[in-house]
Amino acid sequence: MTKVLALDLDGTLINEMNEIIGGQETLNLLKVLQDDGYEVVVVTGRLDHDIIHIAQKYDLNIKYRISQNGAVLQDDNSIKGRxxxxxxxxxxxxxxxxxxxxxxxxxxxxxxxxxxxxxxxxxxxxxxxxxxxxxxxxxxxxxxxxxxxxxxxxxxxxxxxxxxxxxxxxxxxxxxxxxxxxxxKGVSKGKALKEIYPNAEIISIGDSESDCSMFKHSKTSYFIGKHNLGNADFYMPSIKEVLKNIVKENIYGE
Missing domain, CATH: 3.30.1240.10 (Hypothetical Protein, Haloacid Dehalogenase-like Hydrolase; Chain: A; domain 2)
Structure with a gap:
């Protein structure tokens, strides 16, 4: 079965300064998962060219890209849009x-x-x-x-x-x-992800309401980042912490 790691960009993989959250350690963990057979898919509200930029800058092998919150699905040879x-x-x-x-x-x-x-x-x-x-x-x-x-x-x-x-x-x-x-009507990150991978084993990571549509199509999902509840901020795990857990559970079986 195909194994997929679906990642949001802003607030999940990159911070306000457009830097990878967790730095090189996050990138190392992504490489471990890719070496184990996981396909990394970026699912974002940004346009497709920003996914390409991140993939090139950080040497991420991304086969499929989902942009504009699920309205555009693209790889290096084709594009499909609503x-x-x-x-x-x-x-x-x-x-x-x-x-x-x-x-x-x-x-x-x-x-x-x-x-x-x-x-x-x-x-x-x-x-x-x-x-x-x-x-x-x-x-x-x-x-x-x-x-x-x-x-x-x-x-x-x-x-x-x-x-x-x-x-x-x-x-x-x-x-x-x-x-x-x-x-x-009906566009969402989750529907786009399911369209590309109808039978895959999906792990999804996001930090906003638009990412929740991915979760119901996922074997495991993680809601991460900084959030506000009333007048107080609270913090969920970072992507680095989540990736450590995914590697531990799915590769080392701990």
């Missing part, structure tokens, strides 16, 4: 561009912004961004995957309710109190 219906996307854009929110748009391989992101936003490893005053032509002529909105939580909730009440072919998913993604 895209927004153009008529739906145009109607949604006409509504959201008038809200008091930052609106961004992702195609298969590019991001489109109305203006530059601030310094506190995560940076792409490969810059695929384009600044346009209006996204209408992009929606007409390119395969649109995701709308991302960023701003006040009340406005985010208002947009989410509007989308849910008026469109049945998309999902509006809050990725934080201040961010909302509009994606094709």
């Amino acid at each position: 895209i927004l219906n153009k008529k739906t996307a145009l109607k949604i854009y006409e509504y959201i561009k008038e809200r008091n929110l930052r609106v961004e748009l992702n195609t298969i391989s590019n991001r489109y912004w109305h203006n530059e992101r601030g310094a506190d936003f995560p940076r792409e490893f490969y810059n695929s961004s384009n600044i346009l005053d209006d996204f209408t032509e992009v929606i007409y002529y390119q395969p649109v995957i995701i709308f991302l909105m960023i701003g006040d939580s009340n406005e985010i909730n208002n947009v989410r309710r509007y989308i849910e009440e008026n469109f049945d072919d998309v999902d509006a998913i809050k990725t934080s109190d201040k961010t909302l993604e509009i994606i094709p």
Whole structure:
């Protein structure tokens, strides 16, 4: 049976500085698992080119890549994506561009912004961004995957309710109190992972709500990282600690 290790990127494998959490020891543990036959799959909200960058920089052998939270599945020879219906996307854009929110748009391989992101936003490893005053032509002529909105939580909730009440072919998913993604209906990291590996023995690791969809398709899953509960921070195991446990249990049988 194929053995798979599915990893989220931000907050799981890499930190806010875009460095590997746990450093070289984490990379050594990943190599031990790969040498034992595990296929490492990165499953992320980022675009595919950022997975490629991480794989090249840290010499990770990644056969399949799942990006944009499960909407795009890719290897070195093929790509499969779920895209927004153009008529739906145009109607949604006409509504959201008038809200008091930052609106961004992702195609298969590019991001489109109305203006530059601030310094506190995560940076792409490969810059695929384009600044346009209006996204209408992009929606007409390119395969649109995701709308991302960023701003006040009340406005985010208002947009989410509007989308849910008026469109049945998309999902509006809050990725934080201040961010909302509009994606094709039924897209998730877990469904994409299961599509590529319907009969594999999967171990999955993630740190956010979007990663939980992988867990129900996994033999074993780990929720890791720093989280906030009320006014207090609490810490789950780091990826280094989790990988040590996976090696111990699945390779050495302890």
